């Protein structure tokens with residue numbers, strides 16, 4: 223088992239190890255009062271696979287378990303479901319010594335985390351990420367949110383979990399496409415500042431997933447410890463996300479987050495070369511690794527459409543938007559452009575006119 227301690231406004235461990243799922247009851251016992259109530263939030267893909275194990279372990283440890291099972295998919299991350307969850311927490315009489323447990327991917331983590339962040343002005347929550355993407359990115363660092371019709375993650379809070387439990391054994395039931403989704407975020411760490419990780423990813427990682435996950439979590443730990451509220455270095459984690467969020471939205475979430483981010487990363491790399499800010503060899507390097515890990519690289523939406531949605535994004539300040547641009551293999555920087563220049567930026571990145 224690998225333990226990575228994250229020291230932010232709350233200090234917590236991310237524990238990574240095959241077979242850890244069974245130990246959730248014992249682990250939570252060390253973190254909240256005995257006989258507390260636990261609200262297990264999951265989805266209808268994950269709960270049938272792991273719900274019984276997790277509920278059984280929590281009950282065996284003396285907790286009273288309530289469940290909320292949402293339909294799988296991004297649409298569950300909305301105000302309607304959040305309200306339902308708040309009302310269920312109130313009906314069950316949850317107090318600040320009780321706990322919300324998120325068992326699922328990024329959607330469930332964000333939804334459950336935001337409910338926990340806001341109910342009674344904040345109650346503890348425990349993350350059990352079951353997708354590769356959630357293990358390496360969204361479960362760590364305390365970003366919680368729901369989507370609005372106007373855009374992704376527009377309502378949210380920074381609220382750190384009390385622990386994150388990653389059991390890579392659960393990845394064996396994850397469909398290929400979802401693994402590719404997580405690989406996009408893993409490659410992102412490489413391109414924002416982890417050339418050693420890119421070398422590992424150029425080799426065979428079949429038997430070293432636990433090590434790859436730990437490398438990403440350690441990298442994210444370093445970033446969120448330095449900048450918990452995203453006023454500086456944490457912005458680098460948004461490489462590929464400005465176009466990526468627009469692509470998710472334009473596809474009505476048929477193109478999932480990681481796949482959209484992959485397209486956005488390559489677009490940023492190509493635009494950075496066109497602006498003479500990036501090593502010319504980088505786009506081909508990036509495209510090679512993205513393709514190798516099953517990710518599409520062609521942007522299906524016009525530059526002007528991307529810009530229209532991207533301007534609703536949180537990364538906009540007044541008439542400027544902060545982009546993340548790769549400058550060399552394993553290095554990225556923040557770059558501000560005028561909102562009016564965004565369509566041209568996407569055109570430079572290869573989005574259709």
Ligand code: GLY
Pocket residue numbers: 359360362363365452456459460
């Ligand atoms: N997923 C980006 C961040 O946590 O900042």
